Amino acid sequence: MKKIFLIIEREFLTRVKKKSFIIITLLAPLFFAALLVTSFFLQGVKDTEDKTIMVIDHSGIAEQALESADLLTFVFSPATSLDSIKQNFKQEKLYAVLVVGQITNNAPVSLEMYSFKQPNLDVQKNIERSLKRAIETEKLKTYNIEGLDAILADVKTDLLVKTFVWDESGKEKASNSIIFMGISYILSILIYAFIFMFGALVMRSIIEEKASRIVEVIISSVKPFQLMMGKIIGVASVGLLQFIIWVVLTIIIFVSVQGFIGGGEAGQMMVADPVTQEAMQQFAKEANSSDMFTVIANINFLPIIISFLFFFLFGYLLYASLFAAIGSAVENEADTQQLMLPVTIPLIIGLLLMVHAFQYPDSSLSFWTSMVPFTSPMVMMARIPFGIPTWQIILSLSILFVTFLALVWFAGKIYRVGILMYGKKPSLKEMWKWIRYKN
């Protein structure tokens, strides 16, 4: 046991002392923070282009429904020919031409937009929203209902689903699907990246030991399995250290950025901008608060971080033992391509399932794939921020851990044959044979 600690110590120290490690560990949170701040400021950037839209109205209601706003001007064309407008389009500096179809019962109204470039999505949404209500009202009028205006005023409703989640003690907390989705997305991507990055690191380092031929010297002092496990654990501790530093630095940066911008001020800044005002209000409503920082600060991160550590650790252990087996079988990295496929495909499938899981965290596909050990680290991590029963997390972790134990045993078998095998590129079939070798 003393020797395995020596190996862990070496694997850990040689990596942590590297300049590249120190630089990446310190700079990555700054990079993320810069990304966050930039996206905040980008949201504040105004769309300053004046847009004039020529409308050909067959419905007769568009003129009332479409009100010109600051940057958006609607011009109603007496002409009905699209061709004549098309010819003068550039001269008149038009942004687009909108053709509103006739209103007929039991048929959708056609809305067509023509332009020399793809019209802005916001403009489209704006027009759709304005016309929808006007057309609905117009259609209702054709039924000749008495007192329609009063009825309409009464019927007009704005709906917003406020979501609350009960915690264990039955207390209500305002929940927030957008922020949950964001967090689960980031965490599962991180798990994927960590597993891939550090798993491949284990593989490369085993190839290096084999290629430099030091491995035979070492295994005359320690058992091959100890060497393999020492390496896997050593690299894991590097990954954990990096993650912890990132969490701490991110919290520090987050707190200082919050102090700098100030929660309320950020909200006001958004609302003050007339163009994005509507979008921001929409966003703010969905966020249940105009202050994103408060919402994020209200989330209980501790269980999420603890689950992240466990799923990272066990998921990494599982994949790292596979990467180790591959590394032991080859002599240089170029030979790994073909053997890597069976390992990377489940990882990538996990990533794809994760995209499903953070949209539908409680679907049966999400549930089952968060139990399957090869995909569970990513999928479960995507589900956890939404709050799922603890037994599911524990069951998933247990399955993951047991699978790891089985796989590391197989990997150890392949490893001890592989590291002493030179001269030929092994196939998967060959590696399967190694598992059955005695010692």
Added chain:
Amino acid sequence: MNLLIAEKIVKRYSNHLALNEVSIAVPKGGIFGLLGPNGAGKTTLIRIINQITAPDSGQVIFDGRPLQADDVYQIGYLPEERGLYKKMKVGEQALYLARLKGLSNAEAVAQLKVWFTKFGIQGWWNRKVEELSKGMAQKVQFIITILHQPKLLIFDEPFSGFDPVNVNLLKQEILRLKEKGSTIIFSTHNMASVEELCDNIALIDKSKVIVTGGVNEVRRNHGDNLVEILFRGDTGLDTLLTPIYSLVAQKEQNGLQAATVRINDPQPANQLLQQLIPHVEIHGFREIIPSMNDIFIKLVS
């Protein structure tokens, strides 16, 4: 007294038999040559002694009892395929490998200082291995192998990659280790160094031990019972010899006649001399003993 005995070791890989009931006995305090062509099974046997692989059957007795896990601390192994971590500093690396062999940090540092000074490489402590030449790296590896003062040292082709000056330095060190009581297993293709260094040998070919014993004994046993006689005189020896002797060759050499004679029926060389002395003037007489190289080629091909 034998430090290491291998008894009927069998090791089979999926499609070939690497060792077929191989038995060797390595006496304490001597240098034991493990010889054989490539692919004969030497490396497999060495790996079994180092507990890198386990035999299918047979057992290894180390220092009077079956080999056990802790015995790795008593063995120093310099493999044929050897290397170091390229990016690691020499001193750090030597320390790491020494600690894996059970030395404490302080012991290892003290020992390493002594050896680095002895080999004149103190200045390398903080250099990275990739900056060293192959020969320099080999010196470091040699030091690492012997640092923990093991009872048994195993050198697989230790001289490959060294220049003649360093080969000599290494030979002196190996002989000094033997004087201090270490037992050494020495695997090589270089038969001249076998004659120079080894006390006992085992020759392995096609997974089996074909010859084993003391170097001199093996050489004599594989002699063709030839003697060389230098004499003055004009007579052809063939007329003087009784049928149990046959003349293989005779030529003139520096004014003397040199004849090679085979003794067909083993008997003291004195009898041959007695036969000849009345007729010719003897100037020299020696037994022709084959070199290890000749024996190797004769037995293996």
